[in-house]
Amino acid sequence: METRPPVPPFSREDALAKVRGAENAWNTRDPQRVSLAYTVDSRWRNRHEFVEGREQIVAFLARKWEREREYRLIKGLWAFGDDRIAVRFAYESHDADGQWWRSYGNENWEFDEHGLMRRRHASINDLPISDAERLFHWDLAGPRPDDHPGLDELGL
Structure with a gap:
């Protein structure tokens, strides 16, 4: 067992x-790698989509990152319990037309005894922003640097 x-x-x-x-992991934009953090039968609600299992997770993420270009994400801990974690997050990306977006949301996570996520519920809102309003600036080839501000420091 993993x-x-x-x-x-x-x-x-x-x-x-x-x-x-x-x-x-999400900042790698590698659907296969990201899917390994979830149980093989993981269940998601993401906006209006319902996803079940790693195969569907990989397909969902591939579609997501095809649409959401130059995706950069920051997550912050909101609350936690024995096997559950709540986070808030924001990410920036642009679409095929070059319009930048900041997407804000909350996620509720539930884990199995092996530390794999078995349930993920995400609520997300999108805000069009200009290039000048972007706040997430780091090299796409790696994770957010430790010295880059988090959500609280950015006022998000």
């Missing part, structure tokens, strides 16, 4: 590590 530490029950430090690990 294990993805840290595993429940989560301490504050564990929850912070899970959140940063998820942010770093």
Whole structure:
């Protein structure tokens, strides 16, 4: 059986590590890599889409990152319990026409005993922004640098 530490029950430090690990993985924009953090039968609600299982997760993420170009994400811990973590997040990307967007949201996560996410519920709102309003500036080839401000520091 796969294990993805840290595993429940989560301490504050564990929850912070899970959140940063998820942010770093999503910022790779690699659907296959990201899918490995979820159970094989993981269930998602993402906006109006319902996704079940790793195959559908990979397909969903491939479509997402085809539309959301130059995607950069910041996640922040909101709350945590034994096997659950709530996060808030924001990401910036642009569409095929060059319009930049900042998307804000909240996620509720539930994990199995091996530290794999078995449920993910995401609520997301989108705001068109100009290039000058962008706040997320780091090299697309890597994760958000440790010295780059988080959501609170950016006033988000």
